[in-house]
Amino acid sequence: xxxxxxxxxHNKAGWIxxxxxxxxxxxxxxxxxxxxxxxxMTNQRLMSPNxxxxxxxxxxxxxxxxxxxxxxxxxxxxGSVLLDKNGEVQYPxxxxxxxxxxxxxxxxxxxxxxxxxxxxxxxAIMASDLVFLKALINTFTFVLFVAPLQGALALVLALxxxxxxxxxxxFRSIYFMPVVVSIVVVSLLWRFIYDGQNGLLNNxxxxxxxxxxxxxxxxxxxxxxxxxxxxxxIWQAVGFHMIIWLSGLQTISPTLYEAAKIxxxxxxxxxRFITWPGLRxxxxxxxxxxxxxxxxxxxxxxVMTNGGPLDSTQTIVYQTVERGYGKQDISGGSAMSVxxxxxxxxxxxxxxxxxxxxx
Amino acid sequence: xxxLDMDNPTLRLIVRYMVLTLIALIFVIPIVFMMxxxxxxxxxxxxxxxxxxxxxxxxxxxxxxxKAAFERAPIGIFMMNSLFVTGTTVILSLLVCSMAGFSFxxxxxxxxxxxxxxxxxxxxxxxxxxxxxxLLMVSKLPWLGLDGFSWxxxxxxxxxxxxFIADGLTxxxxxxxxxxLPKELIEASRIEGCSWWQVYxxxxxxxxxxIIATAAILKFLAMYNQYLWPIMVTQQEQYRPVLVxxxxxxxxxxxxxxxxxxxxxxxxxxxAFYVALQRAFIASIASTGVKG
Numbered sequence: 234x235x236x237x238x239x240x241x242x243h244n245k246a247g248w249i250x251x252x253x254x255x256x257x258x259x260x261x262x263x264x265x266x267x268x269x270x271x272x273x274m275t276n277q278r279l280m281s282p283n284x285x286x287x288x289x290x291x292x293x294x295x296x297x298x299x300x301x302x303x304x305x306x307x308x309x310x311x312g313s314v315l316l317d318k319n320g321e322v323q324y325p326x327x328x329x330x331x332x333x334x335x336x337x338x339x340x341x342x343x344x345x346x347x348x349x350x351x352x353x354x355x356x357a358i359m360a361s362d363l364v365f366l367k368a369l370i371n372t373f374t375f376v377l378f379v380a381p382l383q384g385a386l387a388l389v390l391a392l393x394x395x396x397x398x399x400x401x402x403x404f405r406s407i408y409f410m411p412v413v414v415s416i417v418v419v420s421l422l423w424r425f426i427y428d429g430q431n432g433l434l435n436n437x438x439x440x441x442x443x444x445x446x447x448x449x450x451x452x453x454x455x456x457x458x459x460x461x462x463x464x465x466x467i468w469q470a471v472g473f474h475m476i477i478w479l480s481g482l483q484t485i486s487p488t489l490y491e492a493a494k495i496x497x498x499x500x501x502x503x504x505r506f507i508t509w510p511g512l513r514x515x516x517x518x519x520x521x522x523x524x525x526x527x528x529x530x531x532x533x534x535x536v537m538t539n540g541g542p543l544d545s546t547q548t549i550v551y552q553t554v555e556r557g558y559g560k561q562d563i564s565g566g567s568a569m570s571v572x573x574x575x576x577x578x579x580x581x582x583x584x585x586x587x588x589x590x591x592x
Numbered sequence: 593x594x595x596l597d598m599d600n601p602t603l604r605l606i607v608r609y610m611v612l613t614l615i616a617l618i619f620v621i622p623i624v625f626m627m628x629x630x631x632x633x634x635x636x637x638x639x640x641x642x643x644x645x646x647x648x649x650x651x652x653x654x655x656x657x658x659k660a661a662f663e664r665a666p667i668g669i670f671m672m673n674s675l676f677v678t679g680t681t682v683i684l685s686l687l688v689c690s691m692a693g694f695s696f697x698x699x700x701x702x703x704x705x706x707x708x709x710x711x712x713x714x715x716x717x718x719x720x721x722x723x724x725x726x727l728l729m730v731s732k733l734p735w736l737g738l739d740g741f742s743w744x745x746x747x748x749x750x751x752x753x754x755x756f757i758a759d760g761l762t763x764x765x766x767x768x769x770x771x772x773l774p775k776e777l778i779e780a781s782r783i784e785g786c787s788w789w790q791v792y793x794x795x796x797x798x799x800x801x802x803i804i805a806t807a808a809i810l811k812f813l814a815m816y817n818q819y820l821w822p823i824m825v826t827q828q829e830q831y832r833p834v835l836v837x838x839x840x841x842x843x844x845x846x847x848x849x850x851x852x853x854x855x856x857x858x859x860x861x862x863x864a865f866y867v868a869l870q871r872a873f874i875a876s877i878a879s880t881g882v883k884g
Contacts, residue, residue: 246788247701254692255707257758261726262714268725279728393612398605406870407616410623413866415817417835418855422626425848433625436642472619473877480878529718532819536838550720557724558824570721581716 266574273568279561292568297366300340300359302330303351314353324355331359365569368540368547371459375466375548376527383467383474384519390471391478392508405479409472416469420536423465427451427537452538455545462533462546470526474519481515482508517588521581528577549573621647626859630657630852637849657853664850665840666829667857674833675861677752678815684757685811686804692758693766694792698778708767714760720820726755727824747828756815762807765880769803770796806876816862834858 273292277285307315307323315323327345330337343359346366350356360366394405411419426433429450438446451461485508493503531550534540540547540555549569557566624647629637631653640646661667695701696708730751731744745751773796781795797804819835826832835858841851866873 243699243788244701247695247699247704250691250695250699250788250792251701251704251707254688254758254763255711257688257754258711258714258760261755261758262717262722262760263710265722265726265729266717268729269722272725272728277728279731390615393615396608398608398612401612402871402874404612404616405874406867408619409870409874410863410866411619413813413862414623414859415819415835415862417817417819417838418858419622421838421851422622422855425629425851426622426625431638431641433641433646440642468618468622476874476878477880483878525716525718529720531720535819550718553720553724554820554824558727563724563728566724570724574717574721577716577718577721 269567269570269574272564273571275564277563277567279558279563285564288564292564293572294361295565296362296568296572298343298361299346300343300361302327302337302340302357302359304330304355304357306353306355322350322353327357327359364540364544364547365549365552367544368549368552371545371547372528372530372549374459375463375530376524379463379466379527380520380523382463383471383523384516386467387471387474387519388478388512390475391482392504394475395479395482405476408475411469412472414469416466416532417536419465419469420533423461424452424537427461427465429453453542455543458538458542458546462530462537466527466530466533470523474523477519477522478512478515481512485511517584521584524580524584525577528573528580549576623859623863626852627856630849630856631655632657632849634847634849637852657849658857660847661841661850661853661857665837665854667834667837667854669829670832670834670837671857671861673749673831674816674835677749677833678812680749681753681756681815682808682811684753685759685762686807688757689759689762689807690766690797690800690804691792692763693770694796696763696767697770698775698791698796699788711760711763715764723820723824730755730825746825747831748825749831751825752818752822752831752833755821759811762811765803765807765810766800769800773799802876802879805872806880809873809876810880812865813862 272285274287274289275285276288276291304324304327307325309315317323331340331343333341340359343361344363346358346360346363348355348357390408394401394408425431429435429448429452432448432451434451435446435448439448449457451457489507489511490503493507498506529550530548531554534546534548534551535554538546540551550573553566553569553573556562556569628647628649629640631649632640633652633654633656636651640651645651692711696704731746733745777795778791781791786794817835818833822833822836826836838854838858841847841854
């Protein structure tokens, strides 16, 4: 009884110690999170004289609704297909169907996402919120490129700075340096580096290639904008993950490496059979952290491109903020937040499931 | 055929250092470029980008850009706000989160496991997903002042501090660290007649230097570099932090020299902090990796 009482009687002390932290977290994380779910089903606005009303899943529908429109080619009075002056088949303008056309209520107000030809017909995939869909795809593209690339580069750097060389800690410090610089500062700085006219990158490339390199407007071109932002994001954050890999490397027992050396293992074999297995837990941690960070891509977009050109750098969080704060549409922004949260949740559950399997 | 004699140890060493240096240049060059450009008039800044001069303090060097930047924006106020908000949050966060961690590891209370699960679950809620509802919430929170008319908490220091005092990661880091402390020590101090507060303040905290440093560094970086939230909640200059002040420099014909000067002003405090403590800095962040 005596022994038990030491552990059983701190109920009050326990509460007193935990209450400040726990109640702040409930108030500023749990409550706003529940509010996000509630708002996403209303028509709440930031400043509005009218009371918010329940609208069910309307916000989600507005965001994710897709429609398919199949249109035949334009024909003349004789029934033969009209060609334009390049010899291409002509199709009627899609806005005839999407603007107040009572025969096509399912694509009312939608915009063309992409289209292809099927036989002599044109099949158009229509979306009610084209920008959000682009944001969704850009975000996934960003994550799919940045997570593996940044993780792998960070590992290479960690292996490099794990060598027993004189002054190696100086290199560690330098590689980590961009991490402490704000991403906003980095973004503005790189906006100048990427500049199409006087940018450092174009000038450097042109000098290296003796003038053969044609200047590119890196952030102004839809084909290069997102890639440029990826490269910069990796540059800024890779040092952080390098340090996490390094800490993982340092937990691997040196005797394993000595044994490998005696056995005459090549450096690839050493990596494959000793280093990599020893890093499994670190790998999971690095991947989860990178993925979470990549999904919340915002500051780079806000500073560098504002989602442009042609929505090529729209992201979910940027859209959330633009909708919820810029356009004061709290409910629309909240619905996007909930979608983002569900994505992040399912990915972390998936990653957890993968790691459970192996243990 | 040209072939490097990679068995020669000196040559191998030289190659290794060359690779390390080349990579170092990639990380350091943009930052050096920023600092050097801040010292040059716009015309020279643009002309220099096509040569190595971009990274050297040569030509027409002066602090004119800094003078102009200070004239354009109330940088002193912004910097004080940033340091005040960051400093206050870090200190309060260390106290509140370590107390919570202490409670979860050393004390027993009803609902403890549920509370800890909730805290762990918040780790996967990105701040961005709750920023919008939180904005609405804080705009309706009662103002802690005496003035009658209010926009809730908008435009204040507390709106930048209070929501960020407690966070799941910091509590989790403290709890992980406390778990490895010897339980006998706690029991011994209790038997000696220490109150729980004394155990926490006199026994546990003095043993927690490494984790306090880690949590402080991570929190400092997160707070000083905050951007989205301060944009949303501070419309008045008097409460704005230094990063929001950047908006004064976005314009049609960007004065790049001034921008570079302002970027340098923002970066120097955190870089100085980093350079002074870099070894401790990296070691303490590395220790969180092992724990996670």
